[in-house]
Amino acid sequence: MVFHLRAATGQDLPFARTLTREAMNGYYRQYGLWWSNDGFDTAWAGRENWLICRDDSVLGFISLSRDSRALYIRELHMLEACRGQGAGSWVLEQMALKAQALGLLRLTVFKTNPARQLYQRTGFNIVGEEDCFWRMERVCRSS
Template identity: 50%
Template sequence: MPTEVQWSPASGVGDLVFARGLARRTMEPYYTHHGLMWRDEDFDAGWHWRENYGLYVAGQQVGFLSLSVSQDGLALYVRELHLLEGARGRGHGGCILRAVFAEARRRHLAAVRLTVFKNNPAQRLYARSGFATVGEEGCFWQMECPVPV
């Protein structure tokens, strides 16, 4: 059984630098594969309007999570979810998604949504967690899961 993942609001430049570096290391290969260009400025711009959280296991930071309410106001949108390589495959992703569902329920939102590169293996975690593909846009799948009651 995985150790529970704690999350706490990100604050300060150090959290942004950690998150940007982790997101870039994790996502740049997908960007390159699909002919897209990673830009730190774009990440930073999104950081400032999202709800950002550091993810911790036993007091050690293992990743970060960025959320927002969807434009239609019906869903909690997972904008970013990144774990350090050593924290992957240990059940932390499922633990985090369960906490995101609980947060959506607390906010009285009907669903959780996210977008994932079509070739990103994380989509298997999302499918196991109840997400279904509801659309596609270029190299991305749009996925959604009703909030369990």
């Protein structure tokens, strides 16, 4: 299967917001956190956002930020029907390539989220914790 990324536009915001809310709702309830559409929209405006696609189908999206040391995956969500098809692993490899100039790829994941196993399989290590989250990173150096 051939996947590709397409730069997200403002027209993609409702899709990304709904996908994120649906994917994260159980974790938010579990940990007593509150979802904010306005908070999501504000974060979206300040990030690099991509749709994960196969042919003309949108499978999910990824949202990124960066500083001088690392590329940060802020959101990575797949439509439920599209999980387990390799797109998540593929996009993590693409982000590792993108992070080579900075050296680190970082993310935060809820402690009870099974996606942590995918992250560990693709080279991420747990480097810290905050309340209900694991902080994870992958070293990405160009050879």
